Amino acid sequence: MAALAEVGSAGHFRELLQQKGKSLVVVHFWAPWAPQCIQMNDVMAELAKEHSQVTFVKLEAEAVPEVSEKYEISSVPTFLFFKNSQKIDRLDGAHAPELTKKVQRHASSSTISAGRNDNAKEDLNVRLKKLTNAAPCMVFIKGSPQEPRCGFSRQMVEILNKHNIMFSSFDIFSDEEVRQGLKTYSNWPTYPQLYVAGELIGGLDIVKELEASGELDTICPKAHKLEDKYDALYLYFSSVL
Missing domain, CATH: 3.40.30.10 (Glutaredoxin)
Structure with missing residues (x-):
């Protein structure tokens, strides 16, 4: 199973969003006490095998509350999608087919020019x-x-x-x-x-x-x-x- 990056602080989260070379970052806000989150981490790991150009991250929502509050995370699992440090999409809940669809769509989309x-x-x-x-x-x-x-x-x-x-x-x-x-x-x-x-x-x-x-x-x-x-x-x- 492919490893997922794990974020443990707000500073680490900011650094990850600013990294070069991987335009799409998918962040799973999770909790270790929620079985559905464990299952979705497995789904993320499988997606990471298929999309090497995408960064997949798990962030324990209660362990980094300043990030969770900033992005209005009120339940787990919640997934946020970032491109060029900007949030572009969100998925609330353990919906593996929808997560897969969103990852495929955003990973395949080309960078939008300023005019577009x-x-x-x-x-x-x-x-x-x-x-x-x-x-x-x-x-x-x-x-x-x-x-x-x-x-x-x-x-x-x-x-x-x-x-x-x-x-x-x-x-x-x-x-x-x-x-x-x-x-x-x-x-x-x-x-x-x-x-x-x-x-x-x-x-x-x-x-x-x-x-x-x-x-x-x-x-x-x-x-x-x-x-x-x-x-x-x-x-x-x-x-x-």
Whole structure:
């Protein structure tokens, strides 16, 4: 089995990202007490045999907390992908097929020129504009409304539901490009983020302030109650009969 590089400090981690000659670095944030992490280390070792040009690293998440906090590692296993010291992708969970697919894709991709990079940024902004306008009220959270993956996202969903606000959501863990790009696009560095008619309202603190002042009910569209639909149908049939 091919050996994996092991990082034991934040300084060692920085040095590893800055090394020359290997453009792609895959880092496994793991814990020795988690069986799924042990299994994924074996998967990483197999991938290292196939991709000699890629650096595969394991980093014990709890042993180097400053690195784990910087990259918002909230569970193990989590995999981060770096090129030229920049994080380009992320995978949460023990998904060997998805990890293999991501490694193959990033390892085979050529270096993007400056001109193409500008086009990529422009394309991302177009996509982010479409996402923020995908519904009258859009919330970008960690996880889903049914299963939020952080306390702040859970509170945001609870407030919106409490006020019977009609909203759609996007799981930022499902797309690393959106997760990082939206921070720059909206100039708002944290999640959750609430948008109405494509305009950023703010994060959880702002929404709580709007709730306390009563403005939230005037800003966000309300869901139609079932009885309202019945009333509308009654009025319609009354008019045509």
